[in-house]
Amino acid sequence: MWRIWLPGAIVCTLAFLVGLMIGYPLAALAVALAGIVIWQASQARRLERFLHGELSPGALPQQGTFGELARHLAAHTRQQQQRAMRSHLALLGFRRSAMAFPDPLVLLDNADHHVRWFNRAAGTLLGLQRPGDTLQPLRVWQHHPEIQPWLAKTGQEPLELPSPVNPERRLLLRLIPFSSQQNLLVAEDITRLTRLEQVRRDFVANVSHELRTPLTVIHGYLELLSEDDCPALEPILPEMRSQSQRMTRIVEDLLTISRLEAQQGxxxxxxxxxxxxxxxxxxxxxxxxxxxxxxxxxxxxxxxxxxxxxxxxxxxxxxxxxxxxxxxxxxxxxxxxxxxxxxxxxxxxxxxxxxxxxxxxxxxxxxxxxxxxxxxxxxxxxxxxxxxxxxxxxxxxxxxxxxxxxxxxxxxxxxxxxxxxRLPGNDDGQAPDDDGHSPIPD
The missing domain is CATH 3.30.565.10 (Histidine kinase-like ATPase, C-terminal domain)
Known part of the structure; x- marks a missing residue:
């Protein structure tokens, strides 16, 4: 602190002594104080111009109160610039990575779901283009209206739908909270998985259907056999019938699952x-x-x-x-x-x-x-x-x-x-049919 006030104190002391020598000590002191004020004002003006970007750090004051402030300010400015440069490089790296990401990424506003940014894959699979789709509602709404209420509720299950660019490609959409005002929409291309799943379903359905007839025949013949006609089969015939029935139930359940998987509604x-x-x-x-x-x-x-x-x-x-x-x-x-x-x-x-x-x-x-x-x-x-x-x-x-x-x-x-x-008459406790059985329709 003494370095800040010592120069001004020395100037004032010398001016007072000179004033004593010439017989006007107070006038000399006043002139010295006025000079100090004018000098400090000029230094303050240079700091102000630096803060507004009109001067470089080398033009800052080097001495006195404002020189000390300028040194601290210059050091703080350098630190801020270094942090800003690191943040800028990190942001560039993130954007390059996001641009190269194979799945579509779309940054959306929370309030109106307008597009703020998207990567290249979003153009390929979602049909987004720059600059026309920036700051505009998501274009996929035009093809799939159900996406709008889905976007309005964060934390929902992923939404599966066809690509608006190529309906043969299937996309799985996920909505991830990105900040208090933005969400990140991630679309995964699941076309290959969907096709493999369809192949599996078809295989299970076809195999189950083909097994139904031979199992019915085998079970029928086993029912015709009796322990009296074939004494040698007496120990194993009940087990054969039981396993035949179990295989039939498995096939019927597999067919039921195949029908359920094929249902859209x-x-x-x-x-x-x-x-x-x-x-x-x-x-x-x-x-x-x-x-x-x-x-x-x-x-x-x-x-x-x-x-x-x-x-x-x-x-x-x-x-x-x-x-x-x-x-x-x-x-x-x-x-x-x-x-x-x-x-x-x-x-x-x-x-x-x-x-x-x-x-x-x-x-x-x-x-x-x-x-x-x-x-x-x-x-x-x-x-x-x-x-x-x-x-x-x-x-x-x-x-x-x-x-x-x-x-x-x-x-x-x-x-x-x-x-x-509940309608009148639906609470009478009567079963829906005589045998109480309501099978899944073929």
Missing amino acids: LPEERVALAPMLLTLEREAQALSRGQHQIHCEDRLGMDLRGSAAYLHSAFSNLVSNAVRYTPSGGHISIRLEHHGDGVRLAVTDTGHGIPDAHIPRLAERFYRVSTSRSRELGGTGLGLSIVKHVLHLHQARLTIESAVGRGSTFACQFGENRLLP
Whole structure:
């Protein structure tokens, strides 16, 4: 601090001494102070011009108060310039990387979803062009209106749709929050994966269809055989029939999944839930043969919009699984109730329970927690996969809660938009048909 004020103090002292010598000390001091003020004002003006970019750092004051300030200001300016240069180089590197990224990237405003920036791949797959599409609504809206409400809700599931440039190419869109005012739209080209998935579906459907006839023939001949006609086959004939029936069930379930995967939509009909609930209870009692306590409860008092055949197939799978995997004497409850922001049909059992590590994979095809127990009980390993596909077609989801040793709850969760007021006569507890069976249509 002394370096800042010492020069001015020396000047004032010398001026005062000179003034004493000539007989005008105060006048000399006043002249010295005026000179100091004028000099400081000129130095301040140079700093101001530097701040406005009119002077280079070399023209800044070098002495006095403003010289010290100029040195600190110049050092701070150099640091700022270095940081700005590093940020600029990082931004250039990011933009080059984003430009070379093989998937389309589009930066959108949160408020109006106008395009702020996009890379080259967005021009190839989404048809965006510079400068016409910059600061304009996303052009893909013109081809796919469903993208607008999807963009309005961040955190949604990815959206699959064809490319507006080439409809034969399939894109999977994801919306990633980029900042408080912008989102990043990422489009992945899944054309090859879609084709491979279609090949797999066709293969499973064709093989299952071709296996159905020979299995029917084999099963028919096995039914014609009797232990009395072929005593040598007596030990193995029941097992052959059992395995033939099991193979037939697997083929039928594979065909069911193939039909579900080929579905783009479902009939939007009224599903009377009261009769369906009664049918599920009767099916559970028939399968249980009096070995379990079965309780059915309707806390909803409404109907659903969807496909009765498909929903019955899904619900029936959950009920039959609960009966199969619950030891004798256990309790099974079927509840239709409000839950969270929607409604659900929940099937709860007091079975062995499922370890947490297995729950995320339960709906995979042929996945089994216990292979030996599943085969012993006659399961195909496809039931929950069928349930998952049926619920997906109804914009619903399967939730699973389980604790080892205490049982499990499998629930079909539907949105409230599928609820319908129950019509008079739909709560009379009558089943939908005589045999209580509602198969998925071919």
